[in-house]
Amino acid sequence: MRLRREDLYHRLEPLLGQVEKPSRYLDHEWGAIEEQDGPFHVALMYPDVYEVGLPNMGLSILYSILNKVDGMSCERGYLPWVDMADLMRAHDVPLLALESSSPIASFDVVGFTLAHEMACTNIVEALDLSRIPVRAADRAEDDAIVIAGGPSVWNCEPVAPMFDAVLLGDGEEALVQMCACVSDGRTAGKPRAQILLDLSRIQGVYVPSLYDVVVDDSSTRWGYAVPRPGTGAPEVVLKRCLQDFAGTDPLPHRIVPYMDVVQDRLAVEILRGCCRGCRFCQAGMTYRPVRERPAEQVIEAAKEGLRITGHDEVSLTSLSTTDHSQCAAILHQLNADVRDQGVRVSIPSQRLDSFGVDMAAEVGGSKKGGLTFAPEAGSQRLRDVINKNVSEKDIDVAAENAFRNGWRRMKLYFMIGLPTETDDDIVAINKVADHLLEIGRTVVGKGPKSGVSVSISVAVFVPKSHTPFQWCGQLRLEEVRRRQQLLLHTCPDHAIKISYHDAEVSLVEAVLSKMGRAGFDLIYTAWRHGCRFDAWTDEFSFERWQEAAAELGLDLEDIASTDIPLDRRLPWEHTSPGVSKGFLKREWHRAAQGVTTDDCTMTSCVGCGVCPKLGVDLAIVGDRHAGHQ
Amino acid sequence: MPDTSNQVRLRVRYKKDGRLAYLGHLEVLGTINRSIRRSCVPFAVGNGFARRIRLQFSQALPVGASSAGEYYDLMLTQRLEPAEALRMLAGATPTGLAPNAAAYVSRKLPALEAWLNRAAWEVRMPRFVAPHDLDATFSQLRDAGELRYMRGERQKRIDLTSALVGWDVSTEGEDLLLRLDTRSSNNGSLRPQILIDAALAKILPADGDAGPARVPLRVCRTGQWHEEENGNLVKPMPSQEE
Ligand code: SF4
Ligand code: SF4
Numbered sequence: 001m002r003l004r005r006e007d008l009y010h011r012l013e014p015l016l017g018q019v020e021k022p023s024r025y026l027d028h029e030w031g032a033i034e035e036q037d038g039p040f041h042v043a044l045m046y047p048d049v050y051e052v053g054l055p056n057m058g059l060s061i062l063y064s065i066l067n068k069v070d071g072m073s074c075e076r077g078y079l080p081w082v083d084m085a086d087l088m089r090a091h092d093v094p095l096l097a098l099e100s101s102s103p104i105a106s107f108d109v110v111g112f113t114l115a116h117e118m119a120c121t122n123i124v125e126a127l128d129l130s131r132i133p134v135r136a137a138d139r140a141e142d143d144a145i146v147i148a149g150g151p152s153v154w155n156c157e158p159v160a161p162m163f164d165a166v167l168l169g170d171g172e173e174a175l176v177q178m179c180a181c182v183s184d185g186r187t188a189g190k191p192r193a194q195i196l197l198d199l200s201r202i203q204g205v206y207v208p209s210l211y212d213v214v215v216d217d218s219s220t221r222w223g224y225a226v227p228r229p230g231t232g233a234p235e236v237v238l239k240r241c242l243q244d245f246a247g248t249d250p251l252p253h254r255i256v257p258y259m260d261v262v263q264d265r266l267a268v269e270i271l272r273g274c275c276r277g278c279r280f281c282q283a284g285m286t287y288r289p290v291r292e293r294p295a296e297q298v299i300e301a302a303k304e305g306l307r308i309t310g311h312d313e314v315s316l317t318s319l320s321t322t323d324h325s326q327c328a329a330i331l332h333q334l335n336a337d338v339r340d341q342g343v344r345v346s347i348p349s350q351r352l353d354s355f356g357v358d359m360a361a362e363v364g365g366s367k368k369g370g371l372t373f374a375p376e377a378g379s380q381r382l383r384d385v386i387n388k389n390v391s392e393k394d395i396d397v398a399a400e401n402a403f404r405n406g407w408r409r410m411k412l413y414f415m416i417g418l419p420t421e422t423d424d425d426i427v428a429i430n431k432v433a434d435h436l437l438e439i440g441r442t443v444v445g446k447g448p449k450s451g452v453s454v455s456i457s458v459a460v461f462v463p464k465s466h467t468p469f470q471w472c473g474q475l476r477l478e479e480v481r482r483r484q485q486l487l488l489h490t491c492p493d494h495a496i497k498i499s500y501h502d503a504e505v506s507l508v509e510a511v512l513s514k515m516g517r518a519g520f521d522l523i524y525t526a527w528r529h530g531c532r533f534d535a536w537t538d539e540f541s542f543e544r545w546q547e548a549a550a551e552l553g554l555d556l557e558d559i560a561s562t563d564i565p566l567d568r569r570l571p572w573e574h575t576s577p578g579v580s581k582g583f584l585k586r587e588w589h590r591a592a593q594g595v596t597t598d599d600c601t602m603t604s605c606v607g608c609g610v611c612p613k614l615g616v617d618l619a620i621v622g623d624r625h626a627g628h629q
Numbered sequence: 630m631p632d633t634s635n636q637v638r639l640r641v642r643y644k645k646d647g648r649l650a651y652l653g654h655l656e657v658l659g660t661i662n663r664s665i666r667r668s669c670v671p672f673a674v675g676n677g678f679a680r681r682i683r684l685q686f687s688q689a690l691p692v693g694a695s696s697a698g699e700y701y702d703l704m705l706t707q708r709l710e711p712a713e714a715l716r717m718l719a720g721a722t723p724t725g726l727a728p729n730a731a732a733y734v735s736r737k738l739p740a741l742e743a744w745l746n747r748a749a750w751e752v753r754m755p756r757f758v759a760p761h762d763l764d765a766t767f768s769q770l771r772d773a774g775e776l777r778y779m780r781g782e783r784q785k786r787i788d789l790t791s792a793l794v795g796w797d798v799s800t801e802g803e804d805l806l807l808r809l810d811t812r813s814s815n816n817g818s819l820r821p822q823i824l825i826d827a828a829l830a831k832i833l834p835a836d837g838d839a840g841p842a843r844v845p846l847r848v849c850r851t852g853q854w855h856e857e858e859n860g861n862l863v864k865p866m867p868s869q870e871e
Contacts, residue, residue, distance in 0.1 A: 017693050017845060022651040030663070030723055256663055258649070258656045310663030310721070341666070342680030 002105060002142045003094060003131065005041065009101035011093045019084045023259040024050040027098040031254035031309065033063075036073040036100045040183045042066055043097045043107040043144075045077040047115065047122035048535070053078045055263040057253065057317065058150055059113055062171050064252040069176055071183070075099040077110075079126050082533065088129060095129040104130035109182055110144045111175070112163075114152040117512040118505065118535040120159055123148075124527040127162060134524070136164045136209060141192050145182050145199075149175070154286055155465040155572040157225070158512050158519025160208035165199045167206075168575055169239030169286075170272075172248055174204045200233045204240030206575050207233060213517050213571075220562075222516030224569040239577045243616045245272050245291035250301035256309045265313035265346070266305045270298045270330070274319035275618075276599045277606070278376070279387045279591050280418065282464035283319055285584075286577040288610040290601050291619040295326040299334050306343060313344045322351040322359045323601070325622030331362045349374060350398075352390045357401040370409030370455075371402050377418055378428030384594040385420050387587075399436045403443035408451040410436055416483050417461040417475030419591065426486050429456060433496045455497040458487065460506035464513055465572040466579060468587035473561040474510040477503055504542040508534065510560035516571030525551055580609030599624075636673050636683070636704045638738075639714055642730040642866060645696040649725025654689035660726060661686075661701060667721035670714050673704040687741045687853060687865075688748075688813065691820050694848040700865050702734065702741055732866050743815075745865060747794070747854040750809040752821050753801075753847040758832050760798045760805060766828040767796050778823050785817070792819040812856065821848050 016022040028034070044063055046053025053059065059076070066074035075097035080088060088095070094103045104110055110132065112123055127134045132144055139146075148156065149167035156166050167174050178199060185195035200207040208225075210233040215223035227233040242248065253267050273290040274283065293301075302314045314334070321327065334345050345363045349372045350356040360371060373395070377383045380392055399410060414429050433454045440452035460480055463472040475483075480503045491498060512519060525548035533539035549556045564570070566585060573581070590597060600606050601624045611617055645657065652660070662682055665672050673683045683704035690696055705714070715731040722728060738744060770776060771789045778785055794810035811819045825846060854862040 014845070016651050021653075022692065023653065023656055026648045026651060028648055028723060028725065030660075030667075256660075258652050258660050260655070260659070264659075306666075307669075308667065310666035312662070312666065342674040342682070 001131075001140060002144065003103040005100075005102045005106040007101045008093065008096055008103065011091070012088075012096060012101065015084065015087045015091065015093070018087060020081065021051075021259060023257075024078070024081065025084065025098075026258065027101070029258060030256040032076075032099060033067045033074075034099060036075055038071070038073045040072045040109075040179065041107045042072060042074040042109045042111065042179055043077050043104050044074060044111045044113070045079075045104070045126055046113050047079055047119040047126055048533070049081050050078040051257070051259055051261040053113070054255065054257050054261045055253075055267065056113060056115070057267060057269055058171065060255070061248075061252040062111070062175050064249065064254065065172060065176060066179065069179070072176075072179060075107075077104050077126075079122050079533075080129070082539070085125065085129055085532075094131050095126060105132045105144060107144050108186065109179055110146045112146070112148040112150075114148050114150040114156065114159065114166075116152050116535065117509045118540075119152075120512060120523045121527040121531040121534055123159060123162060124524060125532045128527075135161050137161070139164070139192070143192075145192075145195065147178065151283060151286075154282060154575065154577065155513055156206070156208075156575060157213075157222070157517045157571050158515050158523060160206075160517055161520040163208060164196055165205050165207045166575070167240065168204050168237060169577065170242040171240070172242050174202065174240040177202050178205060197231065197233075200231070203238065206237040208517075211574065218567075219569045220516075220564055220571065222514070222518060222571040224571060225517070225574045236574050236576050238614065239286070239575075241289075241578070241610075241614045241616050243291070243619070245619065246293045246297060246621075250293055250297055251305050251308075253305065254308060256311070263315065264311075265315050266302065266309050266311040267315045267317045268298055268302050268305060269293075269318060270316045270321060271318045271324050274323065275601050275608075276320065276323070276389065277387050277587075277597050279385070279468040279587055280376070280415070280461060280464070282467050285466050285579050285608075287319065288577070288579065288608060289616055289618045290323075292324055292326075292621045294621045295330045295333070298330050299337070302334055302345075303337060306338060306341075312342060313346055314338070315346045315348070317348060320351070321347045322356050323624065325620050325624045327359060328362070331359060335362065335364075352398055353394045354397045354401050357398050357405065360402070361405045367405075367407045370411050371407045372411045372413070373398065374413040375432060376413065376415050377421075377425060378414060378430070378432050379425045381594055382418060382421060382425045382428075384596050385591045386418055387591070387596050389596055389599070395432065396435070396439060399439050400443060403440045403452070408440070408444065408453065410440070410454045412436075412454065412456050414456060414458050415461045416458055416487070417480060419461075419469060419472050421475075421483075423483070423486060426483050427490050429458070429487060430490050430492060430496070434492045437493055437495055453495045453497065455499065456487075457499050457501070458484070459501040460503045462506050462510045462513060465570070466577055466584070468584045468591055470570065470584065471564040471566055471588065473563040474507065476557055476561050477507060502537065502540070505534070505540055507556060507560050508542070508545050511556050514559055514562075514571075521552055522548055522554060578610040578613040580613070583608045633673065633704075636706055636736075637708050638734050638736045639703045639705055639709075639711065640732055640734045640741075640866060641701050641703060641715070641718060641728045643699050643701070643722070643726055643728040645690060645694075645699055645726055647695075647725045649723065650695035651693055652726075653692045654686075657690075657699075657726065658686060660723065664718065664722040664726070665703060668717040669721075670703070670709060670717050671705050671707040673706050685741050687745050688818060690850060691822060691848065693846075694821075694850060696850040698850070698852055698865075700741055700745065700853065708733070730866055734867055741865075744855050745853040746813045747856045747862060748811050748813070748818075748850055749852040750807075750811065750821050751849045751851050752807040752809065752825065753804045754807075754825070754845065756800060756803060756805045758805070758829065760800055762832050763805070763807070763828055764796075764798045766831050767793070767798075767824070769831070770824070770827055776823070776827055778827065787817050787819055787823070789819070789824075792817070793824065808851075822846060 210231040211225040271292040273287040529544040687700040711731040797808040
């Protein structure tokens with residue numbers, strides 16, 4: 001039932017003294033938009049706590065855009081931490097939006113960010129706390145239209161039953177169209193079903209209820225989705241892609257939180273997309289093509305943003321910041337302009353070559369935290385398989401440069417369980433680390449005082465939809481553990497520290513990445529068993545996931561580790577980022593042969609299909625070079 | 630090393646109220662730091678690696694407590710009119726932490742946190758103990774001298790003969806209204822909640838194994854002073870402001 005729009009802060013306030021970090025629930029931050037006159041009201045929800053959700057760039061962009069539209073208002077919502085959620089249930093307080101403290105269930109549209117698979121149970125929790133029926137099919141005529149979008153829509157089938165519509169791709173224009181469609185439909189008194197049909201006519205919008213899931217010999221056990229006859233819904237929903245990225249507001253990030261958030265700084269998105277083509281990387285495939293903002297725009301936006309927010313750090317964000325064709329110029333100029341005010345410029349993790357290190361040195365900052373690289377695989381052979389186009393020489397030169405520039409600690413990210421991996425590749429991880437240690441000791445000096453250390457962080461490979469590895473099964477737990485042991489036992493030096501990402505979390509992530517719509521029963525059952533905040537190490541409970549699977553007669557490991565034959569129809573094929581299946585198959589074959597594929601922004605088009613399919617193009621403002629010197 | 634000799638020390642008084650009473654001390658610090666940057670007053674930055682704003686605060690308020698008068702001292706590189714600086718700062722600060730007075734003070738004064746060693750508090754709570762019981766228990770506690778209490782896992786102690794200067798218990802409508810005067814020293818400061826918890830533990834029967842239930846208090850710091858050796862109270866703001 002649609003709740004009444006009313007300010008319920010007085011119901012929440014008595015609970016604030018009883019929870020940790022009450023500032024999660026306060027609102028009234030600098031830069032928050034307090035006038036929420038509507039009459040059309042949208043709530044954008046991030047399915048995690050405030051401090052994780054607030055820095056989210058996508059949500060900031062859409063919040064700022066919707067609030068500029070005449071007749072529309074947009075508020076934010078986050079999932080309360082478990083202490084507050086339990087108190088709210090005990091005191092019969094529904095989930096509230098921040099700005100107006102009115103119930104989420106009173107809004108016209110409620111939009112969720114699909115951040116990653118491990119937030120699935122949080123969406124159930126958020127809907128339940130809001131008192132919006134969890135399943136779209138159970139919603140009444142006047143209930144909120146619940147939609148979703150974000151980085152993790154690319155196999156949205158397991159969460160699809162919760163959404164009336166899902167937006168694929170860039171939201172800048174599409175979300176406004178969707179809200180207008182709902183608003184017009186409501187004004188015209190259209191039934192809910194008609195509004196959903198109208199939504200499905202907007203490019204990039206997937207309306208799950210208009211599709212049937214068919215399981216047959218051509219598919220996996222999770223089937224594939226086909227439009228219901230007579231609905232006119234598209235067979236394949238193609239993502240939205242905003243060609244004129246540089247024409248968008250570079251400064252949507254204006255809310256200044258009171259509490260320490262995960263990224264407590266101003267962020268400017270300097271480019272979108274990455275075409276390096278790492279074969280495991282879903283973001284690389286789904287955010288194509290690359291679109292850059294010009295240097296002057298970035299610099300001006302950063303300075304203006306610092307002025308209006310008062311932050312003392314600005315981060316230039318994107319999937320691959322140092323690939324920006326004007327990266328060096330931007331960092332140089334910006335640093336010169338803001339350094340005197342005690343402001344720091346930062347960039348996310350580094351490119352694994354000398355240029356990446358030069359850029360890290362350019363932004364300066366503390367060298368204590370060490371420098372982070374992601375070679376992902378230990379041997380050159382395996383790096384070629386995954387198309388991580390860095391050579392041993394690149395790594396060596398980068399490391400030497402880093403040690404010379406004053407860094408003492410290197411942190412390296414690797415994956416295990418990559419396709420074709422053998423024990424030699426595992427042992428090679430240690431060799432890379434050991435070699436870097438040796439370089440460090442040569443440059444800086446030996447002995448414990450030199451402070452040279454290398455740490456290795458190892459994740460388990462999770463095969464993702466719409467990547468060349470989408471057909472792969474995940475390595476079984478037992479084998480993961482054996483390879484972890486192998487890595488530990490072949491570690492040659494005490495100065496190398498090895499840490500692992502929890503393999504059981506990766507297993508659940510793989511399950512949710514592979515299943516089709518039937519995955520929802522698993523998510524819902526897991527939530528009933530108490531799963532929420534699965535991305536939080538202390539909250540994640542593999543036992544509960546196993547209990548849920550057992551209740552449904554599912555075997556998690558089995559689901560995750562099953563290889564899919566190349567000719568099968570996949571559960572996610574009807575929601576497309578524009579990358580062609582032919583390209584993914586070709587990439588899969590090239591991977592098997594250890595043949596690499598170039599980055600189209602540095603050479604020429606490699607035929608992924610996105611540009612012709614969507615009628616868009618790369619938008620590179622300068623010249624990109626693979627090997628900056 | 631940049632020359633800091635012509636920097637001036639601006640003292641700013643601000644309140645903490647409304648929703649923002651729920652901010653923790655570090656959150657207040659962070660918010661005011663960013664407000665200062667936004668205000669464009671000519672703030673000075675330190676020489677350390679992190680290049681922080683040269684800024685010092687009065688003693689931390691407990692989370693949930695409001696205040697009628699908190700203070701910070703900010704070093705400026707130019708001597709703005711205090712009213713102008715106040716206008717700029719107020720325009721860039723969330724209303725719940727709005728600054729309401731500013732004046733220059735001597736750079737030689739000790740840091741605010743240690744200097745402001747006296748505070749007055751107002752506490753409101755539901756009236757489920759008799760005012761005279763509370764009054765008598767405070768006397769007992771003070772006569773006993775040392776009060777031991779737990780802060781997280783650690784046991785702490787405070788000498789009430791010095792820290793608890795005076796109190797007054799009255800009623801207002803349905804509420805109990807307490808006024809407390811406290812003194813801080815190198816050995817710590819007394820938070821109202823600690824004193825009230827200790828008093829209620831004596832008055833109310835223990836509630837099962839959880840001890841007495843935590844009583845919802847509304848705490849407000851109503852004033853802060855510097856106490857001189859001879860007992861004189863000095864106001865934090867030097868001007869005619871108060
Ligand atoms: S560099 Fe590789 S892993 Fe990183 S975003 Fe691009 S494609 Fe993905
Ligand atoms: S179509 Fe070609 S140019 Fe466009 S993103 Fe794909 S590979 Fe790059």
